[in-house]
Amino acid sequence: xxxxxxxxxxxxxxxxxxxxxxxxxxxxxxxxxxxxxxxxxxxxxxxxxxxxxxxxxxxxxxxxxxxxxxxxxxxxxxxxxxxxxxxxxxxxxxxxxxxxxxxxxxxxxxxxxxxxxxxxxxxx
Ligand code: AMP
Ligand code: ZN
Numbered sequence: 001x002x003x004x005x006x007x008x009x010x011x012x013x014x015x016x017x018x019x020x021x022x023x024x025x026x027x028x029x030x031x032x033x034x035x036x037x038x039x040x041x042x043x044x045x046x047x048x049x050x051x052x053x054x055x056x057x058x059x060x061x062x063x064x065x066x067x068x069x070x071x072x073x074x075x076x077x078x079x080x081x082x083x084x085x086x087x088x089x090x091x092x093x094x095x096x097x098x099x100x101x102x103x104x105x106x107x108x109x110x111x112x113x114x115x116x117x118x119x120x121x122x123x124x
Contacts, residue, residue, distance in 0.1 A: 007054040014109035018052050028079055035079055042124055044117025045083045055110040058099040076114050085116030
């Protein structure tokens with residue numbers, strides 16, 4: 001798998017997850033994207049969608065990444081429903097991309113959080 005991944009950082013936690021060097025609870029994967037359950041969920045449904053390619057954050061995005069980010073956004077509602085989020089409008093979900101220190105980013109491999117399910121949630 002890893003030989004197909006452009007922009008791999010061997011020291012990056014999420015690159016190691018994509019490479020299978022650190023275990024994760026898989027939600028979805030294809031050639032470009034990988035989704036897995038957050039290890040410390042805030043909500044009944046809480047998973048992350050990441051590009052397999054190492055892009056450190058949303059601050060690093062270029063025009064060439066538009067289609068990839070578009071695919072992530074279209075995938076989010078599909079996976080949210082599959083993972084048990086309730087239907088819009090009474091249900092729904094939250095999509096969050098922490099970016100940089102002041103944005104609360106802890107893992108510097110671009111990811112979007114998808115959170116949902118009945119409230120209350122632990123945070124947010
Ligand atoms: P952020 O603050 O947006 O960078 O969030 C990073 C997220 O990654 C946090 O919600 C962590 O709980 C989650 N996380 C860290 N390590 C792992 C892991 N090994 N497997 C799954 N999720 C993780
Ligand atoms: Zn990475």
